[in-house]
Amino acid sequence: MESNFPVVDMGLLQTEKRPEAMDKIKDACENWGFFEVVNHGISHELLDTVENLTKGHYKKCMEQRFKEMVASKGLEAVQTEIDDLDWESTFFLKHLPVSNVYEVPDLDDEYRFIKQKRSNFYPFI
DSSP states (O other): OOSSOOEEEGGGGGSTTHHHHHHHHHHHHHHTSOOEEESOOOOHHHHHHHHHHHHHHHHHHHHHHHHHHHHHHOHHHHHHHGGGOOOOOOOOOOOSSSOOTTTSTTOOHHHHHHHHHHHTSOTTO
16 A cells, blocks of 8 residues: 555546556555545536535534424533534435435535536546
Protein backbone atom coordinates (compact mmCIF):
# COMPACT_ATOMS: atom_id res chain seq x y z
CA MET A 1 0.00 0.00 0.00
CA GLU A 2 1.28 3.45 -0.90
CA SER A 3 1.92 5.93 1.87
CA ASN A 4 0.43 8.81 -0.17
CA PHE A 5 -3.24 9.66 0.03
CA PRO A 6 -4.92 8.23 -3.13
CA VAL A 7 -6.05 10.75 -5.75
CA VAL A 8 -8.17 9.60 -8.70
CA ASP A 9 -8.29 11.65 -11.90
CA MET A 10 -11.83 11.14 -13.21
CA GLY A 11 -10.85 12.67 -16.54
CA LEU A 12 -8.81 9.53 -17.27
CA LEU A 13 -11.96 7.39 -17.25
CA GLN A 14 -12.84 8.65 -20.72
CA THR A 15 -9.39 7.99 -22.20
CA GLU A 16 -7.23 5.01 -23.08
CA LYS A 17 -5.96 5.18 -19.47
CA ARG A 18 -9.36 4.05 -18.13
CA PRO A 19 -8.07 0.61 -16.99
CA GLU A 20 -5.31 2.25 -14.92
CA ALA A 21 -7.79 4.70 -13.40
CA MET A 22 -10.17 1.86 -12.53
CA ASP A 23 -7.27 -0.06 -10.93
CA LYS A 24 -6.44 3.00 -8.86
CA ILE A 25 -10.07 3.29 -7.70
CA LYS A 26 -10.11 -0.42 -6.82
CA ASP A 27 -6.83 -0.16 -4.90
CA ALA A 28 -7.99 2.96 -3.05
CA CYS A 29 -11.26 1.29 -2.05
CA GLU A 30 -9.60 -1.92 -0.92
CA ASN A 31 -6.63 -0.39 0.89
CA TRP A 32 -7.80 3.02 2.03
CA GLY A 33 -11.59 2.99 1.98
CA PHE A 34 -11.66 6.45 0.37
CA PHE A 35 -9.88 8.68 -2.14
CA GLU A 36 -9.78 12.24 -3.43
CA VAL A 37 -11.36 12.87 -6.83
CA VAL A 38 -9.98 15.47 -9.26
CA ASN A 39 -11.12 16.53 -12.73
CA HIS A 40 -14.66 15.35 -11.97
CA GLY A 41 -16.34 18.15 -13.89
CA ILE A 42 -18.69 19.12 -11.04
CA SER A 43 -18.70 22.89 -10.60
CA HIS A 44 -17.70 24.47 -7.29
CA GLU A 45 -21.08 26.19 -7.33
CA LEU A 46 -22.92 22.85 -7.42
CA LEU A 47 -20.66 21.38 -4.72
CA ASP A 48 -21.29 24.43 -2.50
CA THR A 49 -25.04 24.14 -3.10
CA VAL A 50 -25.03 20.45 -2.14
CA GLU A 51 -23.00 21.23 0.99
CA ASN A 52 -25.30 24.09 2.06
CA LEU A 53 -28.49 22.12 1.42
CA THR A 54 -27.08 19.12 3.31
CA LYS A 55 -26.17 21.26 6.30
CA GLY A 56 -29.62 22.86 6.22
CA HIS A 57 -31.30 19.46 6.06
CA TYR A 58 -29.37 18.16 9.07
CA LYS A 59 -29.99 21.35 11.04
CA LYS A 60 -33.72 21.05 10.40
CA CYS A 61 -33.68 17.37 11.45
CA MET A 62 -31.74 18.10 14.64
CA GLU A 63 -34.05 20.96 15.59
CA GLN A 64 -37.07 18.71 15.09
CA ARG A 65 -35.46 15.91 17.11
CA PHE A 66 -34.68 18.34 19.93
CA LYS A 67 -38.26 19.70 19.94
CA GLU A 68 -39.67 16.18 20.10
CA MET A 69 -37.35 15.29 22.97
CA VAL A 70 -38.30 18.41 24.93
CA ALA A 71 -42.00 17.74 24.32
CA SER A 72 -41.74 14.15 25.53
CA LYS A 73 -39.35 14.59 28.48
CA GLY A 74 -39.44 18.24 29.47
CA LEU A 75 -36.57 20.72 29.24
CA GLU A 76 -34.92 19.81 32.57
CA ALA A 77 -34.71 16.11 31.69
CA VAL A 78 -33.38 16.93 28.23
CA GLN A 79 -30.72 19.29 29.61
CA THR A 80 -29.09 16.42 31.53
CA GLU A 81 -29.07 14.20 28.43
CA ILE A 82 -27.82 16.64 25.77
CA ASP A 83 -24.12 16.02 26.38
CA ASP A 84 -24.56 12.25 26.06
CA LEU A 85 -26.65 12.22 22.91
CA ASP A 86 -25.47 10.95 19.57
CA TRP A 87 -26.73 13.65 17.23
CA GLU A 88 -25.88 11.73 14.09
CA SER A 89 -28.54 11.39 11.46
CA THR A 90 -28.04 9.51 8.22
CA PHE A 91 -29.83 8.46 5.09
CA PHE A 92 -28.70 6.38 2.14
CA LEU A 93 -29.09 7.63 -1.41
CA LYS A 94 -28.47 5.42 -4.39
CA HIS A 95 -28.57 6.51 -7.99
CA LEU A 96 -27.90 3.30 -9.92
CA PRO A 97 -29.54 1.26 -11.20
CA VAL A 98 -32.54 3.31 -10.01
CA SER A 99 -32.47 6.43 -7.85
CA ASN A 100 -34.22 6.40 -4.47
CA VAL A 101 -33.88 10.16 -3.89
CA TYR A 102 -37.67 10.61 -4.00
CA GLU A 103 -38.25 7.81 -1.47
CA VAL A 104 -36.18 9.31 1.35
CA PRO A 105 -38.53 11.06 3.79
CA ASP A 106 -38.08 14.65 4.94
CA LEU A 107 -36.03 15.89 1.97
CA ASP A 108 -37.31 19.09 0.43
CA ASP A 109 -37.76 19.38 -3.34
CA GLU A 110 -34.72 21.62 -3.86
CA TYR A 111 -32.48 19.14 -2.02
CA ARG A 112 -33.86 16.20 -4.02
CA PHE A 113 -33.34 18.10 -7.28
CA ILE A 114 -29.75 19.08 -6.53
CA LYS A 115 -28.84 15.55 -5.36
CA GLN A 116 -30.35 14.14 -8.56
CA LYS A 117 -28.44 16.72 -10.61
CA ARG A 118 -25.17 15.84 -8.87
CA SER A 119 -25.76 12.13 -9.50
CA ASN A 120 -25.80 12.72 -13.26
CA PHE A 121 -22.00 13.03 -13.32
CA TYR A 122 -20.02 9.94 -14.34
CA PRO A 123 -22.87 7.45 -14.82
CA PHE A 124 -20.46 5.23 -16.78
CA ILE A 125 -18.27 4.11 -13.86
